[in-house]
Amino acid sequence: MDSRAFCKSLIESLIQRGADKVQINLNQSEKTEYNLVYKELNLLRSMDSASLYIMLIKDQRQVTESLNQLDDESLKAVIDNLFNALESAKPDPAFDIAEYQKPQSFLDGPLESDQDLMIQRLQEYAQELKTQYPSVYFDATLSHTHSQTVIMNSNGVEVLLERGFYYFMSMFTAKKDGKMSSMNYVSYEIPDLQKSILDYNQNRELIRQIEEQTEPKNIPAKFKGDVIVAPTILADLTSTLLQSHFSGYALLEKISRFPNHLEQKIFSDKLTVANRPRDPRLAMKYFVNPDGYVSREAPIIEAGVLKHYLMTIYTANKTGKKLSHVSSDNLIIEGGNHSLQEMIQNTTEGILCMRASYGSPGPLGDMSTVAKNSYYIKDGKVRYPVHETMISFNLIDAFLNIDCFSRETHLLGSTVMPYLKFGEAVISKKD
Amino acid sequence: MKTGNLTHAPLKGVDYYEIKHQENRDQVIFCINSDMVSNYQDSRAGLMCRAYKDGAWGLASSALQDDATLKKICSQAAENARSLALYRGGKAFVLPANPASGEYLFYAKEAWSKKQRCDFLLALDNYIKTKYPALATRQVGLMQDETEKHISTSDGAEFHEMIPRSLIGILMVDNTAEGPVQAYRTLGGFGQIEDLYSKPEEIYEDIDAVYQELMDKKESVPSRAGSFDCVLDSRLAGILAHEAIGHTTEADFVLNGSIAGEFLDQEVASALVTLVDAANTWDGKLCPVPVFIDDEGTRAEDCVIIEQGILRRYMQNKESAAMLGMPLTGNARGHEYSDEPLIRMRNTLILPGQDKLADMISSIEDGYYLVESSNGQADATSEFMFGISLGYEIKNGKLGKAIKDTTMSGIAFDLLKTVSMVSDDMFWSASGMCGKKQSIQVGMGGPAIKCRVNLGGI
Structure with missing residues (x-):
């Protein structure tokens, strides 16, 4: 699907139907996620998703709706719904959309996942924790998301954004002789997988600390x-x-x-x-x-x-x-x-x-x-x-x-x- | 949601699979000082297949809902499971089954139009504006969510459900010499808004109560830091049941080292405490988040976690039940169409006792009456924290001044041993969203409880 053409056509049809101002945000993404559960590789998820946000203003009344179905029938239903909802909306002169800006596009991050490296990094993480920190219990998630976003409005705003990123999350706790530490966690996007996950920020130090926190x-x-x-x-x-x-x-x-x-x-x-x-x-x-x-x-x-x-x-x-x-x-x-x-x-x-x-x-x-x-x-x-x-x-x-x-x-x-x-x-x- | 045939293409070569077709629908209308700042609807629908092979799970999902996509995601899920199993070092399990079938669709008999909903909310706003014109800010909101899912599993379960929840939020802000203070309350629960209310007047008493609490907070004093005898109001009991105890007894937490794993069949609380994760019905009424069949097709049953002070059971999904050799409970739930089922609480409550709230307060010489919580967090050690957004001093058995926002904390299994009185009433909180990888609706309830609590303060 040509996302830009889709958004442009949708704005035109909403204006033709009587909207004064329209903003559209369309996001489409693919995500691959590997999960360590109970210290072992346990789940691999592959997900395609979409999200379409429509905001329209008519007579200074504003309504918004989001959906993830982009077929003609769903779009027709949501447009009807939006115009019906206008009748109950309260007018407010403060409602508005962004003024015209020169069209811009942004490209950022690794757009394609390296799945072999994702598995390798997670296996390294599990192996190091199991061998060097045997009293530590842990789960972890490593995912890659590739998304394309189009933001357009009826004033001519047009922003295209394509990005890829990895995300890592791990929760961990330690237990020795029936005594246990509080759980701790790390959770953030990482720019690449060039180094071991334990080498990011203070990950290794937090794992070391958790072992001494059982008492x-x-x-x-x-x-x-x-x-x-x-x-x-x-x-x-x-x-x-x-x-x-x-x-x-x-x-x-x-x-x-x-x-x-x-x-x-x-x-x-x-x-x-x-x-x-x-x-x-x-x-x-x-x-x-x-x-x-x-x-x-x-x-x-x-x-x-x-x-x-x-x-x-x-x-x-x-x-x-x-x-x-x-x-x-x-x-x-x-x-x-x-x-x-x-x-x-x-x-x-x-x-x-x-x-x-x-x-x-x-x-x-x-x-x-x-x-x-x-x-x-x-x-x-x-x-x-x-x-x-x-x-x-x-x-x-x-x-x-x-x-x-x-x-x-x-x-x-x-x-x-x-x-x-x-x-x-x-x-x-x-x- | 148009439901289709999910079983027309059986998946070969895997040990177990489930197929889910789901739609989540939300509506939010929100007013600040009569301005309708949000008038919003959202829907998210799609298909998901999760397959199990040699100890590994594979999942695939798509927002597309046609037959070709169904075939594609089923094939992808099986391939994901098979390929991950090649890397996996852990054991494989035979997953237990207690399959059930049914249809549980809860639609309002006569749905209100959007305009009726907006008018209802504006009537609440107008009541506050007219009766309390000096307030700095008033907010009213209507939030409704509907979760519709059709699930079929390879071990013979199939069900279709539509579970709605509707909430009304009221918030007021006023100024003091130190700065602004606020008070709020969330009402509502299971059902659509038309099922819960017929006219705005039914909410005026709660609005007046929020205003009184705001006036109390304008005169509030800091709490003292330390440990005190406290009465936790029934509005707080649910979060104690859910956050402080409930999470530690989810079997995935137990398998990850939760302290509750050490205490099965041992005394963990005063004999006055019985704690249950109710599946769908309690005391003859539907709970805030009724679950009849879970997302793995398991018949949902009540799970008595603590019985008269003794820890009896953990909440399970198929995998944890297989690993621990324990019976299924029906606690596997996923929030969105693309989410894998996790072990989630449903409606967690402490059962009412014999005492009167007034007697409980009068029994305390120097302590606090803690009423409303802003949020809570749990730990596998059972150490917990609740933000306290409304509370009062108790001096010589009588309520004193309101206290400023603070935090209460403790080790839940220690705190429950200090429970000395339990009220004979019961309050369900229906507005909860539990965040454990996925955010999901939960019900929480209970009576007022007298116990020993750590408080933050000066």
Whole structure:
């Protein structure tokens, strides 16, 4: 099927039927996935899929529908459905589609899978864990996806994106003499299979750590101290912070604590977070945002100063904020001046938090997290793995009271993050 | 969904196979301050075949639904299983069977039009706007999902089902000197929206309750960090049953080292605790996510996991039952047409006891009454975490101020041994989506429970 011609024809037919504005996103993909279950190759999946998103506006009423059937009968039914749904939709002058941009196309990643190498890498992973870490239980998934996406609208926007990527996920735990560790996991897109999976990021170190976490201890007593969070946790906390306070919907819902703070200093001047969809290190690049605009490379927070809100067309029109085309899909925080080892050495009392289990903080930012797969630090040294340890802090204050970022960074598919150290956290244990 | 013949082309040369034709349909209508910001429908349909050969599984799926595609994916699934088996070092098993057949289609008698649904939602919005005009933000949403599947297996099962779920979400935001606070509630459950409600007035009492909770949260104080005697409201019991205990007793977790693997037929909880994963019906009523036959064609049966404090059973699929030599339970479920069935909970509940909630609260001198959870996570050790989005202090047996958002945690098998009172009422939560490789609908329920809990705080 000629995807471009299909989308163009669909837009024309919707406009002819009476739509004022139309946007179409068509994605077609093939995925191959190998699974290790109970330490052995267990499942091979081959999947073809499609997804067609149609959004239309008429008399400033907007309706949207997605489907994965592209035959004439299904399309006719969904078009009828959309025009019927218009009758119940509420008009809103804020509904709109992207303005005309010069047509663009993007090609990224390995478009074809190397299935022999996929099996080889998974077998290496299983073999090394079984022989060198016999107390570790694990599952793993390694997949390759090839997708073609067309984004078009009735203003002439036309973006073509073809990409391929590998994705690896593994969950693991250790058990010795009936005692077991918490489970830990890794999960991210990887750019290629040129090296052993255990050599990506801290995979080997996490497996080593899990074996020594079968006999965790309680911290000696409740204390106020430092927390060093792993790059995966920092990625999640940063995304939570940005979506909670700087996204268009946070402004619309009036839950942001910083609704009119552009160019104001909000956080530590050590904090610079940028959206970098073209960073060559990334295995998953989000070149285009869902509105159809090409994503802009720009800092969101620079030296603690808010540079951009993360607006969609709708939320920008609704709030009167500028549409900056900056998203939070490819967040980058560059490494700092201290090694992780130096960060630990400079800690009087604290926690090295390798995984965090927490609920989304409310608008005020107060949150508590259970420290999983984590370690107690005392007088500059990692002492022992901990359990039943809770870290309570305020998310906003954590980014205000940054001590430092590590020199080491990890590539987590769509983001690059270092370790973060912040202070003033309450660390408590079960009595 | 147009159902066709899935059994016309038997697959040769494999030990077992299943063919699935499935469609997932979702609808979301969402309003913020009377603006209809989302008016959206989605459908995803396709065919899947999964085959088992010499200990390896092969799966193939496609969004195309014609006979030629069915033949193609069946052939591909068999080839995937055969080729993977060549690389596999593990044992092969004879998969057990308890095949069932049936038709379970739950459609509303008279479906509302899209306009009726929008009008229903806007009436809720208008009620909040009129009664509570000073709120910073109000949100109302209607979410409906329908899962229709037709499955045939090589060991003789065949069924067709359509299981709907409808939810109404209410969220309010107000400002304090410190910043915004919010309160929310999700209502609804099994069925289509027309099955659950006939007029907006039926929801006004819940709206008023959300507003009261928001006002309580405006005056909230931080919880203290540490361990306390607490009453977990019945709205929290379900997530305790699901996250803290349920996951550790899924047989794939057990095979991967879950601590529950060490405790079969041992005391793991107070004798007041009986925990069940109900298949489809409880106390004479359909559960939030009824499962009659699972995606491997196994007749779904209730699984009594903990019986009066003793760990009795694990939840199984064909492969785990074969590996552990235990009976099938009917817990194999896949969410989308392309998904392989995994061991998933269905409707996990703690059974009600004899106590009154008021007596449970009055029995605590210094502790907390924890009411609403924002999310939860589990671990194979049974260490769990729930975000607490609504709770109150208990001082000298009386409720005090609301507490700020916090987290509760513990080792579930330790916590359950501290259970000293169980209320005689019961609440089903129907809005759950459990994320274990695939996100899938689950029901969770239970009574209020008095136990010892770790809380985050100052």
